[in-house]
Amino acid sequence: MTSDLTKLVELQAVDAELTRLNMLLAAIPKTLERIESQLAAAKKRVEDARAAIKASEATKRAHEQDIQSLNDKIAKFRSQSSSVKNNEQYKALLSEIAQAEAEIGTHEEKILEVMENAEALQGKLSEAEAALTAESAEIERQKKEVEAASAGDRKAAADAVAKAKKLRAAVEETLLATYDRIAKSRGRALAEVLEHRCTACQVMLRPQLLSNVRAGLEVVHCDTCSRIMYYIPEHNIQKVDTSASSIAHQAEREWMFVPTLGTQGAFAVFINHKGAAKMKAYDAQTGEAIAQRTEKNAVFQTIFAEELRDARNLFVDEPSLEEKFKDKLPVEVLLDMRHQLPKA
Numbered sequence: 001m002t003s004d005l006t007k008l009v010e011l012q013a014v015d016a017e018l019t020r021l022n023m024l025l026a027a028i029p030k031t032l033e034r035i036e037s038q039l040a041a042a043k044k045r046v047e048d049a050r051a052a053i054k055a056s057e058a059t060k061r062a063h064e065q066d067i068q069s070l071n072d073k074i075a076k077f078r079s080q081s082s083s084v085k086n087n088e089q090y091k092a093l094l095s096e097i098a099q100a101e102a103e104i105g106t107h108e109e110k111i112l113e114v115m116e117n118a119e120a121l122q123g124k125l126s127e128a129e130a131a132l133t134a135e136s137a138e139i140e141r142q143k144k145e146v147e148a149a150s151a152g153d154r155k156a157a158a159d160a161v162a163k164a165k166k167l168r169a170a171v172e173e174t175l176l177a178t179y180d181r182i183a184k185s186r187g188r189a190l191a192e193v194l195e196h197r198c199t200a201c202q203v204m205l206r207p208q209l210l211s212n213v214r215a216g217l218e219v220v221h222c223d224t225c226s227r228i229m230y231y232i233p234e235h236n237i238q239k240v241d242t243s244a245s246s247i248a249h250q251a252e253r254e255w256m257f258v259p260t261l262g263t264q265g266a267f268a269v270f271i272n273h274k275g276a277a278k279m280k281a282y283d284a285q286t287g288e289a290i291a292q293r294t295e296k297n298a299v300f301q302t303i304f305a306e307e308l309r310d311a312r313n314l315f316v317d318e319p320s321l322e323e324k325f326k327d328k329l330p331v332e333v334l335l336d337m338r339h340q341l342p343k344a
């Protein structure tokens with residue numbers, strides 16, 4: 001890898017960390033708001049309990065005033081009784097007094113109800129006040145926690161900004177502009193290549209592209225997602241070791257998608273073995289074997305150059321797939337291979 005590309009790989013990691021930190025920092029006001037809203041709810045419960053007590057006291061006072069005015073009325077009736085002129089008037093007066101006394105009785109019952117209820121309301125208020133005290137302490141604790149975490153994040157973000165600035169200053173200007181342009185539209189500008197595949201869009205690389213990326217002498221873009229690709233040999237060693245018994249053997253066989261064969265392309269294996277080049281192709285739609293050619297004293301890279309020109313590498317785990325399925329590839333293999341192709 002060029003030193004510029006190495007720096008860009010590091011820059012991408014720093015940029016990703018910065019994005020993560022900025023998202024955390026941007027979420028802080030909302031988090032504090034949510035914490036505060038819990039406190040507001042607890043405060044409201046106390047206020048509601050106080051308001052209910054006030055309302056019940058007002059009701060009690062209204063009943064007491066009504067009783068007072070009824071008593072005044074009764075006193076007035078009694079004072080009139082000495083001046084009544086006949087039995088009819090006297091009876092009417094007594095009836096008025098009896099009615100006022102009955103009304104007083106009703107008000108007194110209502111007052112009793114209010115007083116009984118007052119105890120429950122007082123209990124609710126004490127509960128709400130205790131909850132508010134507990135909630136306030138908890139909220140203070142949570143706020144301190146958020147503030148401490150955000151101070152740490154702010155410091156880390158400042159460090160990341162400084163590191164990014166330093167890296168950017170060390171990368172060639174045009175390449176940096178390309179990095180910024182792709183990062184802006186794609187989120188990430190760089191993609192690692194693993195198992196012949198762009199890890200960002202999962203599409204297999206053309207052989208020429210793969211060898212350019214491996215060589216690491218120039219900036220290579222993915223055909224499909226146009227990200228800048230990079231290759232770290234250590235990340236690919238294990239796969240090569242486990243996918244075939246020997247690296248040399250592996251190099252002598254390649255599965256490819258060949259768009260020029262079959263009705264809509266073919267999956268074909270190209271093999272160099274004992275001085276002969278072999279190609280076997282299966283229709284990409286049906287999986288049927290459609291072509292097989294063996295050329296003596298040849299290597300597939302040159303003898304089948306025409307088929308290979310627009311071909312794409314496929315990743316195939318099975319070492320001798322074409323011997324296992326001589327006439328037709330099974331559906332699951334077809335699906336896996338089709339999945340490795342870029343979406344039309």
Ligand SMILES: [Zn+2]
Binds near residue numbers: 203223
């Ligand atoms: Zn890609």
